[in-house]
Amino acid sequence: MSDCDALVIGGGVSGLTAAAYLARAGLRVIVAEVRNKLGGACESIPFGESFHAPLTQTLYALDPRMVKELKLNLKFAVRDMALAGLRADGKHIVFSRDGAARSIAVHSQADAKAWKRFRRELFSLARDMRALWWEEGTLSVSHERLEPFRRLSAAAFLDSWFESDALKATLAFDATETGLSLFEPGSALPLLWRASQEMCGLQGAVAAFAGGPQSLVQALLEATKVDIRTGASVSRILIAGGAVAGAELVSGETITAPIVISSAARRRTLNELLPTGAIGFARADSMDRALAQTGTAKVVLALSALPMFGGVPTTGRFVLAERLESYAAAHSAARAGRLPDELILEATTPTAADSSLAPIGQHLLIASVRPVPLAMNDETKARLAVKVIAAFTRHVPGMHVVASEVLTPEEISSRYGAQDSKMNIAQTLASWDERLRTPISGLMLCGENVVCGRAGRIAAAMAIRDKT
Amino acid sequence: MLRYDVGVIGAGADGLAAAATLAAAGLKTIVIERSTVTGGRAQTREFHPGFRASPFTDELVAIPREIHWALDLTRRGAIFAPMPSMAVWPDRRHILQPLREAEMRRRGVLARANEAAATPPPRFRFLRRASHTPWPCEDWVDASLADVLGEGDEAAHRIAAALAGRTADPYLAGSALHLLAENNSGMVLGGLARLSSALTNAARDAGAEFSLGLEASDIRSHKHRVTGIGLADGTEISARAIISTLDLKRTFLSLFPWSALPPPLVKHAGLWRMGGGTARVLLALEKAPDAPRCAIHVAPDAKAFAQAHAAWRAGLIPAAPPATLRLVSAADPGLAPIGSATMAVTLGAIPFRLFDGAWTHEKRDALRGLALAAAESVLPGVSASVLAAEVITPPDIEEALGATEGDLWGGEIASDQILGLRPGPRTEMTGLYLGGPSSAAGPLGTCAAGVAAARAVLADFRRLT
Numbered sequence: 001m002s003d004c005d006a007l008v009i010g011g012g013v014s015g016l017t018a019a020a021y022l023a024r025a026g027l028r029v030i031v032a033e034v035r036n037k038l039g040g041a042c043e044s045i046p047f048g049e050s051f052h053a054p055l056t057q058t059l060y061a062l063d064p065r066m067v068k069e070l071k072l073n074l075k076f077a078v079r080d081m082a083l084a085g086l087r088a089d090g091k092h093i094v095f096s097r098d099g100a101a102r103s104i105a106v107h108s109q110a111d112a113k114a115w116k117r118f119r120r121e122l123f124s125l126a127r128d129m130r131a132l133w134w135e136e137g138t139l140s141v142s143h144e145r146l147e148p149f150r151r152l153s154a155a156a157f158l159d160s161w162f163e164s165d166a167l168k169a170t171l172a173f174d175a176t177e178t179g180l181s182l183f184e185p186g187s188a189l190p191l192l193w194r195a196s197q198e199m200c201g202l203q204g205a206v207a208a209f210a211g212g213p214q215s216l217v218q219a220l221l222e223a224t225k226v227d228i229r230t231g232a233s234v235s236r237i238l239i240a241g242g243a244v245a246g247a248e249l250v251s252g253e254t255i256t257a258p259i260v261i262s263s264a265a266r267r268r269t270l271n272e273l274l275p276t277g278a279i280g281f282a283r284a285d286s287m288d289r290a291l292a293q294t295g296t297a298k299v300v301l302a303l304s305a306l307p308m309f310g311g312v313p314t315t316g317r318f319v320l321a322e323r324l325e326s327y328a329a330a331h332s333a334a335r336a337g338r339l340p341d342e343l344i345l346e347a348t349t350p351t352a353a354d355s356s357l358a359p360i361g362q363h364l365l366i367a368s369v370r371p372v373p374l375a376m377n378d379e380t381k382a383r384l385a386v387k388v389i390a391a392f393t394r395h396v397p398g399m400h401v402v403a404s405e406v407l408t409p410e411e412i413s414s415r416y417g418a419q420d421s422k423m424n425i426a427q428t429l430a431s432w433d434e435r436l437r438t439p440i441s442g443l444m445l446c447g448e449n450v451v452c453g454r455a456g457r458i459a460a461a462m463a464i465r466d467k468t
Numbered sequence: 469m470l471r472y473d474v475g476v477i478g479a480g481a482d483g484l485a486a487a488a489t490l491a492a493a494g495l496k497t498i499v500i501e502r503s504t505v506t507g508g509r510a511q512t513r514e515f516h517p518g519f520r521a522s523p524f525t526d527e528l529v530a531i532p533r534e535i536h537w538a539l540d541l542t543r544r545g546a547i548f549a550p551m552p553s554m555a556v557w558p559d560r561r562h563i564l565q566p567l568r569e570a571e572m573r574r575r576g577v578l579a580r581a582n583e584a585a586a587t588p589p590p591r592f593r594f595l596r597r598a599s600h601t602p603w604p605c606e607d608w609v610d611a612s613l614a615d616v617l618g619e620g621d622e623a624a625h626r627i628a629a630a631l632a633g634r635t636a637d638p639y640l641a642g643s644a645l646h647l648l649a650e651n652n653s654g655m656v657l658g659g660l661a662r663l664s665s666a667l668t669n670a671a672r673d674a675g676a677e678f679s680l681g682l683e684a685s686d687i688r689s690h691k692h693r694v695t696g697i698g699l700a701d702g703t704e705i706s707a708r709a710i711i712s713t714l715d716l717k718r719t720f721l722s723l724f725p726w727s728a729l730p731p732p733l734v735k736h737a738g739l740w741r742m743g744g745g746t747a748r749v750l751l752a753l754e755k756a757p758d759a760p761r762c763a764i765h766v767a768p769d770a771k772a773f774a775q776a777h778a779a780w781r782a783g784l785i786p787a788a789p790p791a792t793l794r795l796v797s798a799a800d801p802g803l804a805p806i807g808s809a810t811m812a813v814t815l816g817a818i819p820f821r822l823f824d825g826a827w828t829h830e831k832r833d834a835l836r837g838l839a840l841a842a843a844e845s846v847l848p849g850v851s852a853s854v855l856a857a858e859v860i861t862p863p864d865i866e867e868a869l870g871a872t873e874g875d876l877w878g879g880e881i882a883s884d885q886i887l888g889l890r891p892g893p894r895t896e897m898t899g900l901y902l903g904g905p906s907s908a909a910g911p912l913g914t915c916a917a918g919v920a921a922a923r924a925v926l927a928d929f930r931r932l933t
Contacts, residue, residue, distance in 0.1 A: 151609065151884040153642075160739050183781075184641040185610050185883035293639070325781050332778035335639060336771060424641065425610045 010263035012040025017456030020224035032232040042213035054212035082316035085170030107164040126195035157188035178423035179292035186425035244442035294371035295409025314352035478713035480508025482918030484667035489922035491674035507664025516856035519752035544666035554762035555625035570647035576604035581909040585920035613638035628768035635745035635817035642883035649911035716906035744875030747818035749839035756809035776817035783823030791842035813839040820862040878905025893921040
């Protein structure tokens, strides 16, 4: 008799979602979380006295069916965040759902005209990709339509549509998510991936929860009753006869279970938790090589006033990047272990829409800077903070920074368990079967590219189906 | 009006091989060349009294064996002397190795390109769309040089050999494709001009005609079907098929009125990215240095390639561009007076367009300085015996050869611009064939694209009447 029907490793959104679905199907579930808190990358960074700086500022891929099926009680602070590019010359560009063309026309008439067709074509292809990315189906889009995305770099893709740097450089930020350079093939795929998601019924929208992403974790916990063990670090996954048998904790305790769903990164699960050679050496080696060489750093600034950028909605997200070439320079500098001369970043001011995150009258500005080197020493961290502040004071003279905090990619992955790994073309276009199943029967992954529990939902469904 | 079956634009290796193939098959063929000599990049000239060198490149991508035999090049005087590749670091470490890794793959891709050229596409559009057979080597599309070759000195050496004269970031996906387009033909004894004369003789013997010294100024067309070539002096040559050995951009954007082309084609040609990044410094050395008969890659380092590439993208001359030295007179003593030597330095990652304006004399001098520094670092004392130096920048190459942005490979070698995604030999303009470096076989073998285009013309010729 095993301890439970299913063991879920990791108590982040993916893990909790998987647990919730398993519990809904009547299984006895144990969730083992290393830390003493749940939420993983959705946690808040302890900062100042009463600041709650969310580690994940924006959400764009919550599966609408998850909200319905688990009856999640969620409130949104912003439903559709506008994307804005802050330009050195002050001509900021704002991509709001209705007014984008007008803002683009300031930079280029031709681009304003192309914008509508661009959105239409991208969104229509993205909807067709849902058969692969939302359901458990296979690729059904014709070769001709997808081929450009498979082979094109994001830079070439954007160049083929638009001429103005302001537009291209701002849109390009979303393509850097997978850790690829914008000049690498496959880097256009993240744009398609984001366009295929929807939030609050709006395709391609980016939203923020009231109370920060922590409220999603809360909602998940309320929606499901499972046995959660915090402070339980899994040291290895047990295998018996080619099938998974459970896991052993660092404390020496073993939890036996016929199903194990791991929300740890693929590489950690397969290379570190499984016995050496369990999945074959070639595969293990290829995963070690795919590790990202650059990452995303978070810079949190506590401000005494809400920063206003001319004509830009404060509830949006702001991208600072001058040209596509800036991305190339930043990427090569970051890989060489240096801080880029020109930082590329996306920032939000979450307190503009949600005052619960900071003391009254004070505000937060959170910047995701990427690409940057994975590890930074204290001096580099300080330099990074100074550079970020300088980049914003250029637009808001007299911006008063009360406090600042820098989290390097390495710190984020060691503290919150979110690991950066490169997603290449094949991985992005892989079916869920290939992404989540492992060579070990009964062992599933659900930490692959954390997209608000989508992987957790599907992994749970697969595990339940396999069992019956 | 002069009437021909086929007009070939450009008398480079591709054009000459195409003309030879077509004329041998009995078609009335004319080759139109702007310069008064044939050969294109395969030329050799005196740059200082007594010192000769091939200004644009020392080695070519190897000529596919069957083309070499079919044109009987050896008997016509094109004899290749193998040029091993060597990496030398300033601390005297060095690696010598023959590089034949990518050779098999290259043959596979060439065979596929030829197959595509020899079979005319189905007449109906829907049939064309249904068939997608993958190209060999598609697994390299998202592989980087570092993925394929690994880390370390040996890998750095092979990266240097693959990239010599070009630029790419060896850590970025898609850079592995550069292995297919490596210049590894070896040197032609007597200089590359010998190869041109061999090819010219092959074409002439087969019965092809030549029109030298007059530029093809435009291609005439009617309803997306080409009818003839207009020359700079106003003559018109009518031809049923035209093979352009110029690159994609130059062929469509400068030889046609844009209104005569289908709009998607204009867009495609406009978006086509050029790579290149080749600069050359020819040195006349008073005293022959004690250097081996090799292509010497100076202190190759994968990280330095990545940095140089980033500089190239930003329009900067890299602080330490990848450099390859060839003591061409060691392989071929005829190129320098006895006791002296001719050295050619090939620099990579040199931008065509500099961010701060034109290529001035100071910048050319800086380039010569970089080349000398590279040479000095592995052959100490060499700069003291320099008698003369000639600097050839990317704009010079564009000017001399008509290669857009000085890119001798007809377009950046990137995953969306290679294998099946290179255009040609057939184009949307009926009767126009691309036989230059921009077409599928272009970067993979000297003469290969020209011959592939000629085969396509032969396969389609009955339809063109």
